[in-house]
Amino acid sequence: MSWFHRLARSTEGTMTLTFSQLFMGALTIGLGSFRGTEAYLTFYYETQVGHANYAASKLGADHARASNSNSNNNVISASIMGPRFAVEADNITMDVNAAIACPQWHNSHMRKICSEYMANKPRALAKLVWVRAKQEFLWGALGKLTTTIDKVTSLDAMEQVRSTTTDRNVSLRAEDPSTSGNIWGTDNTPVSCTLAQKDALPTEMPGHAFPILMENLLQELPRTLVATLPKVICGAMKEGQSLASLGGSGSGSGSNSENIKLPQIPSISKDTQKQCNEIQERMQAQIQHAHMQFASENGGYDNRTYLGDRGSGRGVKRNEESKKDESPSSPVFSSDVQPYAKCVSASITTCSFDREKCESDKLESNTTDYLHKAGLPANFSESSLGGATHAPTDSDWNHADSMRASTFSSAEVNKTIANISDAVRSLVSFGQASKSSSMHQRHEYQSCAKWYFPDGAGSEFASVQHDQQPFVAAWKYAMVACRDKGGQ
Secondary structure, eight states: OOHHHHHHHHHHHHHHHHHHHHHHHHHHHHHHHHHHHHHHHHHHHHHHHHHHHHHHHHHHHHHHHHHHHHHHHHHHHHHHHHHHHHHHHHHHHHHHHHHHHGGGTTSHHHHHHHHHHHHHHHHHHHHHHHHHHHHHHHHHHHHHHHHHHHHHHHHHHHHHHHHHOOOTTOEEEEEOGGGTSOSSOEEOHHHHHHHHHHHHTTSSOTTTTTTTTSOOSOTTHHHHHHHHHHHHHHOOOOTTOOSGGGTTTOOSBOOSOSSOOOTTSHHHHHHHHHHHHHHHHHHHHHHHHHHHHHHHHHOSOOSSOEEEETTOOOOOOOOHHHHTTOOOOOOOOOTTTGGGEEEEESSEEEEEEOHHHHHHHHHHHHHHHHHHHTTOOSSOBHHHHTSOOEEOSSSSGGGOGGGEEEEEEEEEOOHHHHHHHHHHHHHHTTTOOOOOSGGGSEEEEEEEEEEEOOOSTTOTTTTSOGGGGGGSOOOEEEEEOOOSOOOO
16 A cells, blocks of 8 residues: 555544544533533522522511511500590599589588699699690501501612612512501500500509599599590400400491499489489389270279289279280380380280389490590590501411512523523534523512511410500511412
8 A cells, every 4th residue: 555545544534533522522612511501500590599588588577677666656555545544534533523522512521622623623634635645646656657667668678688689680579568558457446445454453543643632532433434444435345355356357446335334423323313213204104104095995904914013003904805815915115215114914914114224224324425524535436546556457467468578589591601501402412402491581589478476386475365466576577488379
């Protein structure tokens, strides 16, 4: 074989080896680049999840702090109600003492009490005006703060998160119920007043004006009034009553007709007795009228059928021919008498006056009228207090969606990385693989947080009653699994 043929064969082999080496080199470089794209995608994923987690934890922590602020607002609002109850009670007690003492001017002791009242009532009234104004101002200001702080907190938290994100390609957004509604919107004024009452009763606040301003003829009246006024001023609950029993989530209004009775006040007791005596007299007159009417229609008497006042011994005979198929019936009473007429029908119809019910009803209405004349609201409303204290809008706040927030982070994949990945996929598949659609999409990742009151078993706050949790600044936050469909 000539040297020329040997050289040509050697050159072909060298060229074949060179192309093979070039291909393997390109493949090695491609695989290296592909591994680089994998590292980038891992970093991309961790970065976006990190942004979403940071935003969610920021929102959750700030909302928990806002909830603690709301709890402090409630405590401050409740703390001013105790002094108001005491001052209201002292002023009413002074008026009652004056009503007893001043008409007895001939009695030197009573004259002294009346003189003390006239000398010191302006001071007591000025104190009452001041404490009412102070309470209304605090409730108005703190109530508005409670209902708006969560929205401001959410907007400020997301602004801080965006300002600390250095990658301008990252887009952050949040789904927070506080930005579209009030998440602390339940009026829990009755709970506030009940707590204020419990705080005030064991102290020296009730009756503090006596004997500093004047002698008190009714020693227990101030404390009785402090126990009663929460029902009048803010529709407070009875012992053991829950907030739900007052009408669901709280509407901002309540009733003062929950057994508000003050028989200790002589004028109330006197009016009650007078009204019930008058009703009883009207009932007796209407029974007598029924006797006369029945007798005129039927005539005569017998021993079988009676219509009359129990124990009166009076009756009327029925016409057996015309009335034999009719059973005895009660007389028709007027609307003011009917609620207190207790009639029993058998062969004899007897009616009696229910004095106990009459005195209970009239004592309640007279007490409400008396307190209304003393300057207290006839019906509880937010305007009569200047504002309200609040609890979360959803009563089951530890499991409510309104106490959760979701954050989303998204960014485009670097186009160079996406193109490299597509080229390597095409290379290793000898041109059969198509471009990756997911590499050219903008991906969004979601993270969620909630804020709650830690009342679980074993918690130091497990014994706190549900209605009183909005008054304890122990709210916390936690990262939680997302409930709704959103990012990845």
